[in-house]
Amino acid sequence: MHFIHSLLTLSLANTASAHTIFCQLKTSQQTYAVSYGIRTPSYDGPQTDVNSANLACNGPPNPTTPSNKVIDVAAGNTVSAIWRHTLQSGSNDVMDPGHKGPVMAYLKKVSNATQDSGVGSGWFKIQESGFTNGIWGTDIVINSGGNQQIRIPDCIEPGQYLLRAEMIALHGARSVNGAQLYMECAQINIKGSKGTKKPATSSIPGIYKSNDPGLLIDIYNNPPTNSNPYRIPGPALFTC
Numbered sequence: 617m618h619f620i621h622s623l624l625t626l627s628l629a630n631t632a633s634a635h636t637i638f639c640q641l642k643t644s645q646q647t648y649a650v651s652y653g654i655r656t657p658s659y660d661g662p663q664t665d666v667n668s669a670n671l672a673c674n675g676p677p678n679p680t681t682p683s684n685k686v687i688d689v690a691a692g693n694t695v696s697a698i699w700r701h702t703l704q705s706g707s708n709d710v711m712d713p714g715h716k717g718p719v720m721a722y723l724k725k726v727s728n729a730t731q732d733s734g735v736g737s738g739w740f741k742i743q744e745s746g747f748t749n750g751i752w753g754t755d756i757v758i759n760s761g762g763n764q765q766i767r768i769p770d771c772i773e774p775g776q777y778l779l780r781a782e783m784i785a786l787h788g789a790r791s792v793n794g795a796q797l798y799m800e801c802a803q804i805n806i807k808g809s810k811g812t813k814k815p816a817t818s819s820i821p822g823i824y825k826s827n828d829p830g831l832l833i834d835i836y837n838n839p840p841t842n843s844n845p846y847r848i849p850g851p852a853l854f855t856c
């Protein structure tokens with residue numbers, strides 16, 4: 617009994633230590649330092665309450681550190697949101713591969729990216745990957761050394777934005793609030809766009825419900841299939 621308990625404790629400890637942080641941004645120009653222009657937490661834990669204000673740009677129980685930097689990004693460029701298990705981890709330590717689920721990115725136009733909390737309206741989704749041919753979005757990120765590829769639209773207005781990158785782990789999602797949501801916000805300045813499109817926007821919190829079919833799901837006993845595909849949560853993807 618004691619042996620079994622120890623094994624259980626060990627496996628829980630492993631799970632807890634294998635969360636993830638979007639901690640670094642790479643543009644076509646430069647790979648920025650860890651935490652440069654990104655509000656990173658020191659602890660890598662998830663948010664699990666989709667109605668929390670901390671769903672926007674993370675927060676307690678994972679307090680984030682502000683950054684006074686804003687990263688220039690050229691419209692139409694593809695950037696990488698780089699994910700790591702901890703702020704010190706390398707590319708071989710992205711997240712526990714047992715963490716399976718969708719990957720998404722959102723933008724919000726702001727007047728001052730270093731000051732805006734991100735909470736509330738203005739968000740639109742610019743990238744998503746769910747479950748295709750047995751591969752989860754998280755698998756793609758882990759297998760590419762932690763790189764989430766995000767194309768910055770070239771049809772929207774230039775200026776300052778928050779870039780919110782998100783990975784969702786569904787291993788515990790068979791019960792309500794069992795999905796683990798990981799997100800951080802980078803502070804960017806989109807340059808070179810002559811676009812004027814104004815995407816339809818949503819509020820965070822507000823993009824997800826705890827019973828969304830993509831968040832309340834038993835991926836082990838009732839995995840998505842071709843006839844019952846995985847439904848990525850959140851608003852429709854914005855495209856130019």
Ligand SMILES: [Cu+2]
Pocket residue numbers: 631632634635636662715785796
């Ligand atoms: Cu985790």
